[in-house]
Amino acid sequence: MLKLEKLTKVYKTGDKALSDVDLEVPQGQVIALIGPSGAGKSTLIRCINRLVDPTSGRVILKGVDLTGLGARRLRRERRRMGMIFQEYALVERLTVMENVLSGRLGYVGFLRSFFRKFPQSDIDEAFRLLDRVGLLHMADKRADELSGGQRQRVGICRALIQDPALLLVDEPTASLDPKTSREIMRLIVEMCRERDLAAIINIHDVNLAKMFVQRVVGLESGRIIFDGAPEELVPEVLTQIYGEEDWEATIETVDEDDDEEADA
């Protein structure tokens, strides 16, 4: 469904963030993209919906090559890709409902969106999604009144109301505590299963990734150096991706910490 061919990004500064990345994501598959900071995970995700323009290579979503599109066609295609951000990226001074409905901006005209006159079907869907993530009572609150976990739920609603075929998820749990992190990951994966959505999830926390996804892709210095099932992610592979470290020990301690906080 999504296919990346020889995707390369060189920044103006000369930094090569991605080099010849080939990746294929079938319908409904959830992928975790792991790798050290600066490996190009964020760039990869942003090259897919062209928040960052790739230098060369192709991004093909359901047969449409996104790399060559003009502004208008690109906006139409972006509707098919929901994005979820690390720091939630909600518009802080708008209400929860406005934030969720902003996911429909690609479908409604300027004047309707300016006066917040969204079609009834969008409003129904927004309420349904807010109910699904348990925030129905928060609809009229301003986004900056919410806690981190609640904000990320609103971010998930905003991405899903686009009716996307693909979710691009950039470090969804990096600013959350371990318990909330798991809840959010569980929610994203459940939603993908319900709607048969594919997702690419950038994630730092290898163990969290292993808990929830069917496939892990390891990125290092802009190259894919691992692509396989979570079980294949043995210490040798982690060393290859992240560098030398006592993986067994760190993994265990991290896990214990997580469990304790989850129980609390």
Add this chain to the structure above:
Amino acid sequence: MPTSTKANGVKAWQLRDRKGQLLNWAMWMGTAIIFYVSWMKISDQTTWFFVYDAPRIAADISNRAFPPRWEYVLQLGKPVWDTLNIATLGTIFALIMAVPVAFLAAQNTTPSKIFVRPLALLIIVSTRSVNSLIWALLLVSIVGPGVFAGLIAISIRSIGFCAKLLYEAIEEIDETQVEAIRATGASGWQVMVYGIVPQILPAFAGIAVFRWDINIRESTVLGLVGAGGIGLQLQSSLNVLAWPQVSLILLVILVAVVIGEYVSAKVRGAII
């Protein structure tokens, strides 16, 4: 070197080394000399007789100005109203013109950094650098004396001020919120309305009342050059040496400014 070792092996420390110490001393000395020379120059060019006389004259004028001519206040209603209108409408017009200029000037929203941005910055600098009294002087000769000239003078003077503060606010917005809206497939205008405007709205409101507050004070003097408002009365009273009227006008201006300041402080407090 601030740290040095003495003969007996103890490590000494002082803020400046010998060179820094000398330089510091020389700079203070230079400042003192410049101050002394300037003082002498001013003193030579001052007619000290007038200065010695100043307290007596000041006392004389305040004697004549007191008590204020209270019944004159009845004639001031209209000029004060004009002054307030100049300030308020001038601020509104200025904001209407400043908003597009600010968006063209901000690094992250300008359509072109090479052509449009310098033009917008030029508008900001040129309107800001000329005092509103001078704008009024020009405009009185162009559009004729009256409230209209004052109104235009105030709005032109305020464009640069408002646009500058607003474009700085636009440059400080959180780009990830904008990115998130763009990622939904929103158009450029939608990104502006959903991603940028909510973030700069508090700054905008703050700038508006702040400038309104300044404009009330500025518009009280515009009448001096014939551009309407209470300054007109002030000038005619000064011309005929009607000191009791002058003192009353100053009192009325004071009250108007205090009220303006109170209102803008309240509004700003409510927003921020």
